[in-house]
Amino acid sequence: MKEINKILDVLEDTYPDAKCELNYTTPFELLIATILSAQCTDVRVNKVTKSLFEKYNTPKAFANLSIEEISEEIKSCGLYKSKSQKIKETSQILLNDYNEEVPNTLEELIKLPGVGRKTANVVLSNVFNVDAMAVDTHVFRVSNRIGIVNTKTPEKTEFELMDAIPKIRWSHAHHLLIFHGRRICKARKPECEICPIKNDCNYYKEGNDNGETT
DNA sequence: AACTCGGGGCA
DNA sequence: TGCCCAGAGTT
Known part of the structure; x- marks a missing residue:
């Protein structure tokens, strides 16, 4: 050993x-930023989210955007087609089933579109103080x-x-x-x-x- | 296990 | 020009 x-x-x-180099002020913002960080540097994610979160930073706001609108916002992070659809779907689920709050268990997080084990654990350890x-x-x-x-x-x-x-x-x-x-x-x-x-x-x-x- | 998604920064 | 980037989902 x-x-x-x-x-x-x-x-x-x-x-x-x-430390975590993604910029965020709420659990939902960290969730979105971490989804965006797949195959993309944190510097570029922060560049996108800086202006993006000023306009939209709630599940309801993202759920009401079209996939095309989200794509246009996040395009420079790459993989934007799949990411924009997953962000919209996850936002709709949080709006409809979770009262716009980000769940604080691995089992619930990992079911969200775009959220795998890595992203779920990032959210758990950074905003919920869950040991992950x-x-x-x-x-x-x-x-x-x-x-x-x-x-x-x-x-x-x-x-x-x-x-x-x-x-x-x-x-x-x-x-x-x-x-x-x-x-x-x-x-x-x-x-x-x-x-x-x-x-x-x-x-x-x-x-x-x-x-x-x- | 292998493949796809992808624009932009950098060598 | 080619390689690579805080992954996830499908086959």
Whole structure:
């Protein structure tokens, strides 16, 4: 068993400002922003939502927009056809069945169109203080490279990380691993030589610092 | 497990 | 020009 907590300590020193970088003021805004963040950088999501949420920021407002209108607003986030339809459908469900409130359980969230396990856990951990671990591609890749988990699916990674990390650190660990995945432990051409945790990393020890992905 | 959605930033 | 981005849904 690797000393995950020591690794997290180093990452905390490396990324003192690690946090959710999506801009939002309500649970519903975070839900929409996270749906938009699929295959899209947070910078671009924030660029879209800044003006978008000034005009619409409730389920009722989005439910009353046409898919074409939503598409036009979110086009620069990419994948806009599927995202706009899912946003409209989710908004209608929240309006009709949830009194315009975002549900606070994984089971309910994951049923919403456009909301998968990762998005649901982001909402739970960031706005409802539910103990959850969101596993995206960065968390999955970095965790497996270091060797703190060795799993085939994000869901298994989620459970292994929650088992290995104290509950109090789950939320922050998620952001630390994302920051590390974006800055240094990149999918392509990771910068292992400047990595602060390379001596604790299986990927580096095995000499895989040559641009290959795991 | 493999495939599709997708505009825009960057090399 | 080609590659890639805080995933989800379908086959």
